[in-house]
Amino acid sequence: MARLILQTAEGQQAIELRPVNSLGRHPNNSIQLLDKIVSKEHCIIEQRGDHFVLRDLGSLNGTFINSERVRGEAPLRHGDEIALGSTRGRFDDPGAVAVPPQIPGWPPMANPQAAQQAPQVHGYPPPQASYPRSQHPGPPPGTPAPPYAAPPQQQPVVPPPPPLVAGPGGTAPLPGRPGAHGGSYVAQGTRIDVNDQARQIGTQIAAVDKGFLAFDRIANDMNQLRADYERLRLSHELSREIAAERDTTKLLEKILTSVFKFIRADRGVIFLRNDSGELTPQAMQRRDGTTAPISVSSTILNHVVQERAAVLTHDAAMDFAASKGKSMILNRISSAIVAPLVAPLQHNNEVLGVLWLDSETLAQFQPKDLELVTAIAYQAAMFIEINILGKKIENEIVTREQLRRLLSPNIAERVLSGQLEVKQGGQLVEECTVFNSDIRGFTRMSEDKKPEELVDMLNKYFERMVDTIFQFEGTLDKFMGDGIMALWGAPVAHRDDAVRSVECALKMGEVLGEFNRERLMIGELPLAVGVGIHTGPLVAGYIGSSKALSYTVIGDVANTSARLCSIALAGQIVISEATYAQLGGKFETEELQPARVKGKEKPLRVFNVLRSRPAAQVPANAPFHAEPTNARPE
Known part of the structure; x- marks a missing residue:
């Protein structure tokens, strides 16, 4: 069986030849050669009767048999060395019948004299054989060749195959299958790495x-x-x-x-x-x-x-x-x-x-x-x-600061952590405490102030009030002129949200007192504030357009809180009965006259928060009365 023995990085590899064998870089070839200077479709080795012929397909770098470039096609003899690019191989067919000499002038040779000379195989003598004179040397390319056979009394003299030169790695020939002259047997259709210098495709x-x-x-x-x-x-x-x-x-x-x-x-x-x-x-x-x-x-x-x-x-x-x-x-x-x-x-x-x-x-x-x-x-x-x-941390810092300017810190953190999604829509909150405050006499005060002075005064006032809201973990809902709306229970809920809101209102009174002392020192009039607080179910969420959303609450609880703020006198913290029920006697309060507010058919039971009750007196529930100021909301 004829074989092509190739020298590769892994040693000698023997490929059993079919009747037609295509060689080249393209994977569609029956023998794919991974050689950077081999053409995609380089040459064909095909069987013609009892012998094989190598046909070059117009390769750029040529195909050589025993150092002679193949022009068109040339017959292969046992032991012929074949060179394609940097690929070296040997045609191995010890049982083949010798091929007769070629017709003079066909196929054309690069050196006419070389066609008349017996090829040298890297120092080995050329194969010697006797041919019957009656037979024609062979057909031109493309025509079927008649089978050649030596006479029974004459057998071709077949020399031993010349050894292939080892690659750069010095790889010794691998043991072959029985009857082979060395090298490993490789089936057709396998990609071949030519040597250590050759390219590797798809190495990963x-x-x-x-x-x-x-x-x-x-x-x-x-x-x-x-x-x-x-x-x-x-x-x-x-x-x-x-x-x-x-x-x-x-x-x-x-x-x-x-x-x-x-x-x-x-x-x-x-x-x-x-x-x-x-x-x-x-x-x-x-x-x-x-x-x-x-x-x-x-x-x-x-x-x-x-x-x-x-x-x-x-x-x-x-x-x-x-x-x-x-x-x-x-x-x-x-x-x-x-x-x-x-x-x-x-x-x-x-x-x-x-x-x-x-x-x-x-x-x-x-x-x-x-x-x-x-x-x-x-x-x-x-x-x-x-x-x-x-960069992400820097952006988060900037985003957090921007959100804190628009949202309460607790909302900003929940948005940044992904716990709260900023999108249109709301959800029912079973219990939320809504806080509203308003400056008494602000309209009259604004008539005597320049707009710049008025804005400066409001900014200083809001700065102190908002810090106090955040101190008690409330959520700033919005500013409404000189008013403030804040939430306890949305979006972050605590078990004592009502208590926190009232504590915040009392603390605001202390902070406002300090602010008023500063104003008096520069000749400004003190501010008076009224507060209304109500607790109950409402809907909370982001409301507005897709380009400008605001977290807020809607429902009767928010409206009632605003109504209580409107009836609170200066210095009063007016709370509803629902909020009062959540305080657990922790504050000294006085019950006020039932209040008639817009949107309610019946008067509401309301209370005024006076101060925090000492811890030892928390269980007691007796209200303490105090004289409220006479200032009324506008």
Whole structure:
């Protein structure tokens, strides 16, 4: 059985020949040669009767038999050495009948004299055989050849096959199958790596740090020591150049600049995932310094992300032919290294982005480049993640401050943590205490003040009152002119919300007293405030347009609280019976005359809060009376 014995990085590999065998780089060939200077469809070895013929398909770099370039086609003899690009092989068919001499002048030869000479096989004598003179030397290409047979009394003299030269790795021939002359048997349709120098297609390694072995384990391994030193050196240089950069855009540009120092790439792109998970280009660089757009292959990008592994390809169009990667051909992507930027554990080991490097040169990158790029990608991912997280923290700080200007701290924190979603709509709150306060005599006061002075006075007043509300973990609902509306129980509820609201109102009285003393010292009149508080069910949520939402409450409880505020005298804290029932006797109160308020058919039972009751007297429920001020709300 005729075989083709190829020298590869793994040793000699023997391929059993079929009647028709196509050789080339394209995966559709029956024998795919992973050789960077072999054509896609390089040559065909086909059987003609009892012998084989090699036909070159117009390959760019040619096909050689025993160092002679094949023009058209040439017969193969046992022991012939075949060279395609950097691939070396030997035709092995010890049982074949010798092929007669060729017709003079056909097929045409590059050297006419060489056609008349017996070929030399790397120092071995040419095969000797006697041929029957009556037979024609052979047909031209494309015509069936009659079978050749030596006369019974004459057998061809077959020399031993010349040995193949070992590849750079010095790999010895592997044991073959019985009857073979050495080498491992390989079935048809298998891709062949020609030698250590040849390219590897689709080589993949996991994008993780390989780590370093203890010195005593590799002290005698100079290659490993050299590789570890190189990794440490590159890691140090990369860290030194990018560690201090806090701007993500500049960081990505510096990463590409550093990579170009170590890897001979023509183009580089860094992709990062956006909020929707899509890869978007964030930085690009060309070795020639131009700013022309860079096209990349979505086929390879998707492969890297799905497999979560770095990829090295020497012929992208061939490697991903099954995916119909037309972009790789149109954009002249010959060699590419694509390494996923995998974030550390803090990022749930998700793919953060992709580092893309490519070249128009076939087989530009080697496996060692892939290892370097993978290590660089892993390290770069950590710096990128640090920058992204740092930027996220900065944005959260700014957002938190902005939200705190618009929302109460407890709402702002719940929004930032995702516990509260800012969207239109409301929900029923079974029990919420609503607080309303208003400055008495404000309209008359505003008539005598300049607008600037009035706004300045309100800002100082609101600053103190809002701080007090937040001190008792209330939610600021809104400002209404000189009025304040606050909530206890929405969106954050406590078991003692009614108590907190009343304590806040009493504290506001103390703070207002301090503020009034400051005003008196500069010749300003003191302010007087009335408060109304009511407790009950309501609807709370974000109300407004999609572009301007405000957290507030609606319902009878909110309206009743505002009505109680309107009947409160200056210095009074008027609470409803529902709120009073929640206080548990913790405050000294006086019951006022039933109040008639708008929207209510019957008068409401209301109370005025005087002061906090000492802890020892909390169980007692006897009200204490005090004379309220005579100021009435406007």
